[in-house]
Amino acid sequence: MLRVDNITVLFGGVTALKDISLHTDSGDFMGLIGPNGAGKTTLMRAITGTVKPAEGSVYLQEKCLDHLACHDRIRSGIGLSQQIVHPFTSMTVLENVVLVAGYERTKNPMRSIFSRTRKEEEEKAFELLKLLNIDKIAGEKPTNLPLGYLKRLEVARALALDPAILLLDEPLAGLNQTEARQLADQLAELNRLGQTILLIEHNLGEVIRICKTLAVIDNGTLISIGQPESVMNEPKVRKAYLGEEHHALP
Amino acid sequence: MLFLDLLIQGLIQGGIYALIAIGLTLVYGLLRILHVAHAGLYTLGGYLTLYLTNFTGNFPLSISISMIGVGLIGMVIYRLIYQPILEKPPFVALIASIGLFIAMEEIYRIIFGPYGLTFVKAPLQNTLNIGGTYLRQCEIVAILLAAFLISALTLFTRYSRIGIAWRATVTDPGMAQSFGVDVKKVRYLNFFIGSAMAAGAGSMVALINNLVEPTMGSVPSYKALAIIVLGGLGNVRGTLIAALVIGIAESFGTIYLGNILDRDSIAFALLILVLMVKPTGLFAGR
Amino acid sequence: AETVKIGINVPLTGFAASDGKSALNGAKLAVEQINSSGGILGKKLELVVYDDQASPKQSVPIATKLIEKDKVTVGVSCSYSGATRAAAGIYQSAGVPYIAAYAIHPDITRAGDFVFRTSFVGEVQGRAGAKLAGDILKKKRAVLITLNNDFGKSLVAGFREKAENYGITIVNEYPYSIKDRQFGPIVARVKADKPDVIYATGYYFTAGPLVTQLRTAGIKATIIGQEGFDTQTFIKIAGAASEGVIITTSLDRDSSSKETSDFIREYEKMFNHKTDMVAASGHTAVKVAAAAIQHAGNTDRKNVRDSIAGTKLVASTGTISFNNLGEVIKNVQVQIVKDGQFRHFAVISDKKLLAPPTR
Amino acid sequence: MEYEISLLTIMGIAIIGALSLNLIVGFCGQISLGHGAFIGTGAYTSALLTGAGISFWIALPAGMFLAGILGIIVGFASLRVRDDFLAITTMGVVFLFLGIVRKQDFLGGEMGIAMIPDPGLGKLGYMIFVLSLALALALFSLYLKRSWMGFAFDAIADDEDTAGLVGINSARYKLIAFGLGTCFAGLSGVLYAHNVRFIDPESFGFVESITVLSMVVIGGTGSVWGVTVAAAILSIFPMWFQFIDDYKLLVYGGLLCTIMLFSPDGLSGIAGRIFSKAGRRKTDASG
Amino acid sequence: MLSLENMSCGYGNLTVIDKLSFHIAKGSIFALIGPNGAGKSSTIMAIAGHVRIKAGSVFFKDQDITHISIQQRVRIGIALAPEGRRLFSDMTVNDNLAMGSFSLPRKRFHSNREKVFKLFPRLKERKEQRAASLSGGEQQMLAIGRALMAEPELLIIDELSLGLMPKIIDLCYGAISFLKDQGVTILLVEQNTSKALEIADHICVLESGRNVWQGSAANARKDPALISAYLGLTEG
Ligand SMILES: Nc1ncnc2c1ncn2[C@@H]1O[C@H](COP(=O)(O)OP(=O)(O)OP(=O)(O)O)[C@@H](O)[C@H]1O
Ligand SMILES: Nc1ncnc2c1ncn2[C@@H]1O[C@H](COP(=O)(O)OP(=O)(O)OP(=O)(O)O)[C@@H](O)[C@H]1O
Ligand SMILES: [Mg+2]
Ligand SMILES: [Mg+2]
Helix, strand or coil: CCEEEEEEEEEEEEEEEEEEEEEECCCCCEECCCCCCCHHHHHHHHHHHCCCEEEEEEEEEEEEECCCHHHHHCCCEEEEEEECCCCCCCCCCHCCCHHHCHHHHCHHHHCCCCCCCCCCHHHHHHHHHHHCHHHHHHHCCHHHHHHHHHHHHHHHHHHHCCCCCCEEEEECCCCHHHHHHHHHHHHHHHHHHCEEEECCCCCCCCHHHCCEEEEEEEEEEEEEECCCHHHCHHHHHHHHHCCCCCCCCC | CCHHHHHHHHHHHHHHHHHHHHHHHHHHHCCCCCCCHHHHHHHHHHHHHHHHHHHCHHHHHHHHHHHHHHHHHHHHHHHHHHHHCCCCCCHHHHHHHHHHHHHHHHHHHHHHCCCCCCCCCCCCEEEEECCCCCHHHHHHHHHHHHHHHHHHHHHHHHHHCCCHHHHHHHHCCCHHHHCCCCCCHHHHHHHHHHHHHHHHHHHHHHHHHEEECCCHHHHHHHHHHHHHHHHCCCHHHHHHHHHHHHHHHHHHHHHHCCCCCCCHHHHHHHHHHHHCCCCCCCCCCC | CCEEEEEEEEECCCHHHHHHHHHHHHHHHHHHHHHHHCCEEEEEEEEEEEEEECHHHHHHHHHHHHCCCCCCEEEEECHHHHHHHHHHHHHHHCCCCEEEEECCCCCHHCCCCCECCCCHHHHHHHHHHHHHHHCCCCCCCEEEEEEEECHHHHHHHHHHHHHHHHCCEEEEEEEEEECCCCHHHHHHHHHHHHEEEECCCCHHHHHHHHHHHHHHHHCEEEEEEEEHHHHHHHHHHHHHHHCCCCCEEEECCCCCCCHHHHHHHHHHHHCCCCCCCHHHHHHHHHHHHHHHHHCCCCCCCHHHHHHHCCCCCCCCCCEEEEEECEEEEECCEEEECCCCEEEEEECCCCCCCCCCCCC | HHHHHHHHCCCCCEEEEEEEEHHHHCCCCCCCCHHHHHHHHHHHHHHHHHHCCCCHHHHHHHHHHHHHHHHHHHHHHHHCHHHHHHHHHHHHHHHHHHHHHCCHHHCCCHCCCECCCCCCCCHHHHHHHHHHHHHHHHHHHHHHHCHHHHHHHHHHHHHHHHHHCCCCCHHHHHHHHHHHHHHHHHHHHHHHHHHHCCEEHHHCCCHHHHHHHHHHHHHHCHHHHHHHHHCCCCCCCCHHHHHHHHHHHHHHHHHHHHHHHHHCHHHHHHHHHHHHHHHHHHHHHHC | CCCEEEEEEEECCEEEEEEEEEEECCEEEEECCCCCCCHHHHHHHHHCCCEEEEEEEEEEEEECCCCHHHHHHCCCCCEEECCCCCCCCCHHHHHHHHHHHCCCCCCCCHHHHHHHHCCHHHHHHHCCCCHCCCCCCCHHHHHHHHHHHHCCCCCEEEECCCCCCHHHHHHHHHHHHHHHHCCCCCECCCCCCHHHHHHEEEEEEEEECCEEEEHHHHHHHHHHHHHHHHCCCCCC
């Protein structure tokens, strides 16, 4: 499904990612964890093309994405929810999702001028908002909404693309425990229905609960990948991630 | 010889541009406003200095009073025009600024008359022969004043910590306040210094040309914008270099490209070329 | 009481306001003079004035308004070429006479037989400049410093046309824009050219700094200007550097003509400001219009046109008549700056040299 | 009547110019201070072509086409530079345009081009032609705003990077916006040239660009009817305000400034507030 | 140390906090908890002077600070690590820290910076990097570090653990306990309720701008009804 081959990313003198290779299968639900500044977000940005890796390639469903612009990569089947939320503030929450849901209509700019109806897209968008439990703020402008809602809006927009793979960067941050659990359950449900997901998250409890595979990045390198429980039991993971004083799973 | 003459002429012009543009950079750097009316203050500086000099006969005194006076007026403009629309999209301030500039030019015309005014007895007009290049005292003073004001500003921002407060205020005025920056004061000071520098430039140009007209700001109004963009928007050092580069480019361009492009287009041709290669100017300021 | 109306479009605001004000003042003085000596056709003369900001966009509706709403008998342009050219078409198609006071674009009078001009086309004055340089002053090596607009361009075209005839070599030409006040690079280059005469086109506000900077650089060559220089402000700006500058113009300050000396005196009295060429042009244009109406005996626009075409009038800018295109025929005055004043230097009256274009 | 006709014609031309800039600034969020160059391109193209004896009906689309091509080229600049850098770059375009036209003899240089042929519609006919084009452009703008293209424009105006991250090809959309906008700018230029029948470089300079921009901003960027009304008012403002002659520009400048101060979202903002107040009063009364 | 007396605050015509009162003792940790949109951040920003206080008053060290200017607050000892971090994003890490100590004499900068670097060594490595290009967690460290630079008596932190990995969260809480031992008073907003209950001395639960429960953390921990009520809260 998604394959990352030997990616290296440099920022000036800093090596943010060193020769990372990673692979998710169709239908997988992979958790990606690692200390702050390990390079998780950078990996995601290398996949979507917002940073240019010094080396390495990205493949989605066997298609090489390396020379595609960001929007073309997205259209190849990536749904992205960013760590730092970026809603379109001039549109309502619903419109934010409707716009993305109309990806077929906006694909060809020349043709986009000839279509006007938004009915289907609105219905679809509303379903998604309902799914993420933010349908009651559908008509509001995102400017002053609490972070928890905006995080979910990001996820809704990503889903609206009907992506082959969903890339989520800390979607649970800023949600309280109840909300986080709810959203995690919804993600697990999506995955059960066949959605491939790559999830970056610091909320370990939820990650271990819902993910099928777990990958750990530290200092720009992949240090472990496999079954969540077994990965979490590796000493180097525990040392990097939890600190020495933790000896048991949370 | 010709080469040297052209270079020196370019530097003089560049120095004057720098004085205008640095004031503008300060304002832009802090408030992200394309402050077209800055050139209106430049003109006002010229008028004040001219009237005061004609009245007192003392040029240094007059230019100082004029700079302080225009600095204060700059603060008033900030308070009345820009402060209320700081939060709005950038072209709101741009249009307001253009409107203000038009109004200022018209006010000068109505008050001072449409005809150019001249010094009764223009000071610093003696010609000096410096190794075969003839310069007037006023041109030398203009260069020195530019050099002095700009270095004073650089030192001031470096050693008074006002520089860092300035930059912090740019990114997040609210947080800057929370760490003890009196944002209001910073902004007033910024407008004061920027406007005073414009007045200094206007005064020196008035003296060099022995002429002040209501419309003398129309060229600086947009050329200074080109310069601060070339310098990287909000970067003092970059602005200085850009001003000199444009001064020199115009100096040579007038002679060698004069039949293809006029002087104003030379500055903009250079600007566009640079931006296509480096989209954020010579020295990214942000 | 009923009045005879003359319509005026003039830049009173914006960048051209200073010329606009002078020209309008000249026109006002003319009206004052005419009305105090009894008006025309027994009625008072009245100006209907609109500000056109020297923009063609505005002069078009203004012309329409003057013709249609204000029902003026004659239109006078106290504005620049662009605005005048655009308005000329409107006047022509409405069949209303239109007189350009000082706009010099050659195409203005080509709008048709209702359009006249009381100032020289640029070429004519440029040719006079060439005669002045080569024939009168006997200079050989000329440098041209050209104001890059219709004014400067057409002057220089005339100068170039005749330069060779008078044995002048044009060493170099340097264009500059109307907004320039710093001529350092050009001056440096002129110095290297070592000319013995400089033919500089421009207005007083560019000419003042230019002349100062030329003299500062130690250039001793004779400087020849033209009517754009013709205001006291030029001398004020350039100060001592202006001494010896020679210009071609329409206004002779030492004129023995009563019309001219009255104009100079009364202008200063009325507006408390030294007069200039633009003011004299505005004055002349209104005088021509008034005289033509008087001569026609009524305000029928067609009659007035014919009467303008046959004008023979002593005005503040010399004795005026028009050729078949509506271009003025008059002598060129040559003035020199002496002791901070414009003084008579010569008159050029070579009919062939000064013949304006006829088509 | 002729006077009213000439005012309405001017109005119509200004409306087309302002609406065309509104496509770029209001719809797609790309600031442009260089619109005069495109209006000028249209005007010069048509003046030259008709001057060479080619029919107005060919010159008109040709002017639009050439302006659009130039616009797309400048649009490429917008792919590279952003925000204030773009503003100043487009301003540079206008100065470059003027600088080049000034020195080109076949474009009339400083002297401009006079005696541009009459399209032969008569004054009234021309006015009707211009006004119907203005109306058509307004309707087209309204349509565009509600189409998916307008929707994508909204997203790009809002946040270009994010638009890319939800799969919108913002480069192409921006080029289209520039292409469309400048093409209609060319139209307004053609119409101007054949109305005034004299063009010179100064008529398409920075001041002209700013005038058009201020129509858009005062109308309320993006609001079709707001921009239309603002263009209609501002284009004949100098004529209306003849009676205060000496203070005309002062009032104009002051007005730009105060409208921005008290209603930064322009006329459409003012109207919005009035209507919402009226609406509230009505509900108050009924409730 | 800090008392709110019937404070109401909001934006424009909107009132988001209605008559809130609480008192924070010197040297204690006080946690504000509640669902999204409850008004926690608004309360904090009102105390820091950024949100308009509409009624009631705020006292700090027995001084009425309801109406003093924002920049004065840091001088009397209040420092803020706000929601969304709000770093000076175009400035380097170092300059951000320098801004933290802007209100103090210049020489305190170096000694304070050393303390911050000791707490977050990562920041030292990234000293010259622009704040905007830091990773999410690094930014959070910088936000806290910057507040510490001001040597506050009252440290206000919004969403401390947001985006931090467990190890750093522990580290931060360690730092907070340490500061508390030094006599610094701390006001926290925390989504992670269990964490908040663990560390705080006092908690206040907000819902829709109203205080629904207030008391010592020890009592809260013993009150399963409260915990389930709070955990069971849904927003709105
Ligand atoms: N533009 C940049 N310039 C320099 N360094 C950068 C840049 N962007 C990221 N970095 C550095 O690269 C490293 C990896 O950052 P990244 O955002 O990928 O971390 P992360 O794993 O997502 O961390 P977190 O969990 O805190 O979000 C960090 O140390 C960061 O400072
Ligand atoms: N600038 C603002 N203008 C108008 N309303 C605002 C503004 N900021 C916040 N609000 C509103 O105030 C209410 C309280 O928001 P606040 O940010 O204080 O909640 P919170 O408890 O911090 O939530 P979270 O846990 O998501 O951070 C919300 O309904 C929000 O929409
Ligand atoms: Mg991250
Ligand atoms: Mg909050």
